Amino acid sequence: MLIIKNIIDNRDSVIRGLLKKHFHNAEQIIEQIINTDIERRNIQKELDTNLAAQNKIAKQIGALMAQGKRDEAEVAKAQTSQYKEHGKLLADKLAEYENNLKELLWQVPNIPHDSVPEGRTAEDNRVERSGGEIPTMTEDALPHWDLAKRYDLIDFELGVKITGAGFPVYKGKGARLQRALINFFLDEARNAGYLEVEPPYLVNADSGYGTGQLPDKEGQMYHVTADDLYLIPTAEIPVTNIFRDVILQEKDLPQCLTAYSACFRREAGSYGKDVRGLNRLHQFNKVEIVRVDTPKHSYQSLDEMVFYVEKLIGKLQLPYRILRLCGGDISFTSSLTFDFEVYSAAQKRWLEVSSVSNFESYQANRLKCRYKTTEGKIELCHTLNGSALALPRIIAALLENNQTPQGIKIPKALVPYCGFEWID
RNA sequence: GGUGAGAUGGGUGAGUGGCUGAAACCAACAGUUUGCUAAACUGUCGUACGGGUAACUGUACCGGGGGUUCGAAUCCCCCUCUCACCGCCA
Incomplete structure (x- = not known):
């Protein structure tokens, strides 16, 4: 707040x-x-x-x-x-x-940064820059849900039987690709200086309030009422709450953490082509990066995180664009947010795969996450986070963009992690 | 799930009704000494919300909530958590 x-x-x-x-x-x-x-x-x-x-x-x-x-x-x-x-x-x-x-x-939501463009909806977001090449596809290019079926990578119906819609079952090379991506993302983050942590997937209400999901987005989280715990919609919650009620030393900032977690979202009210295939799920995998920094340095941190995510997408050779979210589209708790979208060539649409934000002191004030300056004064930290990256839409784009008559080609960077070059 | 023991400042840990916002030690920080390191010595060393230009000062906080009392870290009740043992179990 x-x-x-x-x-x-x-x-x-x-x-x-x-x-x-x-x-x-x-x-x-x-x-x-x-x-x-x-x-x-x-x-x-x-x-x-x-x-x-x-x-x-x-x-x-x-x-x-x-x-x-x-x-x-x-x-x-x-x-x-x-x-x-x-x-x-x-x-x-x-x-x-x-x-x-x-x-x-x-x-009261957070105050947007001066550089946030005016605007009401996603239409008003400003394209910062883009990269990669949009592949030219033949007319018979298949969307990822058809490819998943053809190569037996993902079974959506089986997930429906076991749980319900939005809980797919990954199989064979589909499951291995997923595991490869998680390891790839974590290794990359670690090499960039982020400390890997494995957080709990269920959090208490205090943690939910700390990062601002409660009370604002109560309906978006699965609530385990028997124990009054919430399934995490993002690792941001448990990882950022590491710093709840903590006073750090200025010399120890920025703190840079990364975590893989499964994420659970109720996605009440979603429908249509948005939820087709992997586009929107109730359970999905994500690697998150989190930073806690001084107010003086936090926007440089944000730039570094944006640059990091950009390079990561580049290594996957996916066409992307970076959006600076407008005032109406930016989240309740954020001051400045950059969304990353990759182009999914068969669906012919941009899919959001990352959102990198500076919350300034808005979360820190709730969390009571502070630091002692070198002069001994106690100040609120700034908190930041970003996806690096959310898996399902990355997989969707990888499958669609890399399809060939011979099968699906795995990008070079991933081959050592997958252990195969082709899905065929 | 059962039984028992606990929860005090960055850490260890004293403290059973007023002299305790809290001993002592350790860590940390600043200084003195020193050719350097070490050691020794001296000092500082919780947080929040108020008041004041400031020096300073008021209030609250000893896991959380409630109660007893003129007065509570200390006594009573409830809750949470931790540890130990038992049970169950990946």
């Missing part, structure tokens, strides 16, 4: 930022937050004074008792009841205002 002090100090630019994100009633809710905070401070002042008085009397009683002046102590005791009653009232009121403030702050 936003830092209350920043809202007060930069009221107008905050409102402008929220409007760019198409957040309704921006001015109204910011007013409400500022007023609630003023009230909160007044109540706290009054309560602190009240408690200080109580503490003083309690100390006097202790001293009197020690001197054996019981009668005087009794007189002092009688004084306290008025303070206590009023104090209780104030404490309740303070808790109420703090709660109100917290709930208001939770509703």
Whole structure:
């Protein structure tokens, strides 16, 4: 969430930022937050004074008792009841205002970075740059779901029997390709300086709030009600929450982590060609990269992550483009996001395979992820993450773009990981 | 799942009602000494929210929540977690 002090100090630019994100009633809710905070401070002042008085009397009683002046102590005791009653009232009121403030702050999304383009929908995202070559396909080029069937790589119907739609079963070279990609991505990340971690796939509510999936996207996560845990929709949650309630040293930043995980998404409300084949699944594999950095350095970190993902896609020889998301399309918690799309030649459409974001201090403020500067001051960190990469759409594009009459050609970089050059 | 023991600052760990926001030690940081390293010595060393230009100062926090009391790390209740043993088990 936003830092209350920043809202007060930069009221107008905050409102402008929220409007760019198409957040309704921006001015109204910011007013409400500022007023609630003023009230909160007044109540706290009054309560602190009240408690200080109580503490003083309690100390006097202790001293009197020690001197054996019981009668005087009794007189002092009688004084306290008025303070206590009023104090209780104030404490309740303070808790109420703090709660109100917290709930208001939770509703407010992150402020977009200045470089985020104006716009409402995905149409308004700006293409930063693109790379790779879009292959020319023959008319009979098959979409990946047909290729998966022809070469017996993925069984969608079997997944339906075992679980339901969106839970495919990978088989043979399909399964091996998947495992190869995971290892390839993890090795690449490690070579780029990311520490590999293997996180839990279920997280508690605190973690969900920490990174902002709760309460905003509650309906998108599978909730294990018996134990009140959530299946992770991305490794971002467990990995970023490593830094919840942590104070790092400035010299230890940036922290760079990578993790493979299965990801689970309910995807309620999706339908049509978007969900065909591997395009949108309830369970899929992803390798994530996460960074925690200083505010001063976080945008350089973001650039490094974008550059890293770009190189990674390049090694797979897939045509791609990088989008700078517009105000209306950027996520609730993000300040600046670059989406990566690869071109899937038989479907003739761009598929999102990565999203790289700087959350600035928005997550860190919820997480209480801070660092001690070399001068000894404590500041909020900036958190960043990106997919590197999400597997299913990569597989879709690999299958479609590399199909030949002889079979599907595996890109060079992957051959050592797969152990085969062709799917035929 | 059962039984028992625990949960205190970066770490170890003292503390059973007022002198404890918290001993001591270790680590860390700064300094003195030193040809260098080491050692020794001195000092600093939790977080949050308030007030104050500042020096400074108020309040809260000893796993979480509630209670008793003028006063709680300390007593009571509930919860969570950790450890040990048993049971079950990849």
